[in-house]
Amino acid sequence: MNTLSVAFKPIILVLLCSIVAFVACQKSDDTVSPTTTTTGTSSSTATVVGSGVPDVYKKIYGATEIYVEGTNIVIKTKGRPDHKSPYYKGTAWESTLYEAYNGTNTKFSVNPNTISEVNMTFKMPLNPVVDATHAETPLGAIGVSLNGVAFFNQYAAQRAVLTNEINGFDQYEGHPQQQGQYHYHVEPTYLTKLKGKEALLGFLLDGFPVYGPLENGKTITNTDLDKYHGHTAPTADYPNSIYHYHITAEDPYLNGSGFYGKSGTVTQ
Secondary structure (H helix, E strand, O other), X not given: OOHHHHHHHHHHHHHHHHHHHHHHOOOOOOEOOOEOOEEOOEEOOOXXXXXXXXXXXXXOOOXXXXXXXXXXXXXXXXXXXXXXXXXXXXXXXXXXXXXXXXXXXXXXXXXXXXXXXXXXXXXXXXXXOEOOOOOOOOOOOOEEEOOOOEEOOOOOHHHOOOOOHHHHOOOOOEEEOOOOOEEEOOOOHHHHHHHOXXXXXXXXXXXXXXXOOEEOOEEOOHHHOOOOOEEEEOOOOOOOOEEEEEOOOOOOOOOOOOOOEOOOEEEO
16 A cells, blocks of 8 residues: 555544534525524524524514515414513413503403414515405414514404403403414513513504504604504615604504505415
């Protein structure tokens, strides 16, 4: 055997091992590495974010996956709040997330439902556009909040007003329906305390963003908004202006007479 060949064998082996290690450490072009965001009382699920996802959607820390699909942004969540609630009693998360009601509603009465995980896939226009028909918002999920919890419209079952149902909202103004899907009809106070009352809170199915009850230090009321409960103005995330919805203290709270834009879909 050639003496020179024998001498070079260890060097060749070291080089091969280095190449293998380098390749193994490379990241896929399709996603960035998952991250876990810890907020409030619990750690949210790691979010896998696909390439090309605009930064504004990365604020949805409660998603399990966010990616671009054609002209849509796809957001997958498990729909479970990361804050405490009396509706965690009797669930797998009771030991860390159950908390008796400690809000200010003296008429509060816990409803018979408990929180469950619900796999939801929101598919919304990446570049939302106005819809001439302004489709009516359905009962059930009409959008997604930053912590992955669904937004519902201003109605209870059978499109009844929320007058009675509101007394079942927990200290963070949400509650679960019969299948255990937790949701917000009104201001998600956990998020507005965490992020601020002027902050982005999520998106409706038409792709237009939802903001809190303040804008430039002013409390927004229904008179500041159109019939769909929004207006066009600059925001911190969209300095060149965009149509956006606002949470208000008055009915319809989040959305009025239909979606402003062409609606996407939600499946579960």
